[in-house]
Amino acid sequence: MRRPVIAGNWKMHKTIAEAVELAGALKQAAAGIDHADFIIAPVFTALATVAAELQGSNLKLSGQNCSDKSSGAFTGEVAPQMLLDAGCSHVILGHSERRQLFGESNDLINAKIRAALTAGLRVIFCIGETLAERETGRMYDVLSEQVTQGLAGLSEEQMDRVIVAYEPVWAIGTGKTATSDQAEEAHSFVRGLIAGQFNLQVSEQLRILYGGSVKPGNVDELMARDNIDGALVGGASLNADDFIRIMNFNGTN
Numbered sequence: 008m009r010r011p012v013i014a015g016n017w018k019m020h021k022t023i024a025e026a027v028e029l030a031g032a033l034k035q036a037a038a039g040i041d042h043a044d045f046i047i048a049p050v051f052t053a054l055a056t057v058a059a060e061l062q063g064s065n066l067k068l069s070g071q072n073c074s075d076k077s078s079g080a081f082t083g084e085v086a087p088q089m090l091l092d093a094g095c096s097h098v099i100l101g102h103s104e105r106r107q108l109f110g111e112s113n114d115l116i117n118a119k120i121r122a123a124l125t126a127g128l129r130v131i132f133c134i135g136e137t138l139a140e141r142e143t144g145r146m147y148d149v150l151s152e153q154v155t156q157g158l159a160g161l162s163e164e165q166m167d168r169v170i171v172a173y174e175p176v177w178a179i180g181t182g183k184t185a186t187s188d189q190a191e192e193a194h195s196f197v198r199g200l201i202a203g204q205f206n207l208q209v210s211e212q213l214r215i216l217y218g219g220s221v222k223p224g225n226v227d228e229l230m231a232r233d234n235i236d237g238a239l240v241g242g243a244s245l246n247a248d249d250f251i252r253i254m255n256f257n258g259t260n
């Protein structure tokens with residue numbers, strides 16, 4: 008049985024004060040629920056302050072990105088060790104916005120994943136096809152490349168600290184969610200890839216989250232599917248009521 012994960016990616020939103028207020032509300036809500044792991048990913052500048060707010064909470068803290076280097080003359084970068092230092096247990100890597108807007112390649116994402124795992128972080132590794140890739144029948148090739156190259160060289164022990172998030176790019180921030188059938192099909196394909204690249208046990212233990220316009224109104228249906236182990240939520244994670252409803256999903260698989 009895989010323990011579900013509900014993660015909120017706050018992207019480039021919220022001041023430190025706003026982040027602490029939202030984290031405080033979520034901390035209170037999370038205290039009463041034990042059916043999943045809960046993770047929030049505020050902006051870098053709010054991490055340490057939010058970490059202090061989350062003391063004693065079952066809500067975990069994540070960075071939204073990190074460098075593949077541990078220190079040095081890399082202006083504007085943040086090392087994995089620095090995320091740990093700020094109170095993070097997780098980091099999101101390979102998000103489609105990083106791939107598309109900042110030109111991150113599968114190789115760079117692989118280097119970041121290795122660096123993050125070596126430092127002791129857990130990784131939420133994002134993959135997903137664009138609409139053009141889906142419509143031209145390249146979806147499976149794209150997912151296959153992202154998984155194979157992104158997770159190249161990782162050990163079984165390291166895979167224990169990796170969560171995959173399948174986020175079809177066409178569903179992110181568009182209000183257009185993949186149907187639960189489309190998501191289940193992609194998740195099942197990804198689990199098969201992991202079985203081939205590692206082994207059956209690693210693939211059975213891997214938690215695969217769905218991301219892309221997850222809302223209070225569709226989370227239960229998604230969470231009810233066999234291969235959907237959680238959600239990576241963008242827009243709806245910025246509102247306490249919406250995210251608390253998502254944390255309280257009803258689906259069973």
Ligand SMILES: O=C[C@H](O)COP(=O)(O)O
Pocket residue numbers: 016102174178179180181182218219220221239240241242243
């Ligand atoms: O990381 C989260 C995803 O990009 C989903 O964002 P969204 O829920 O706003 O579609």
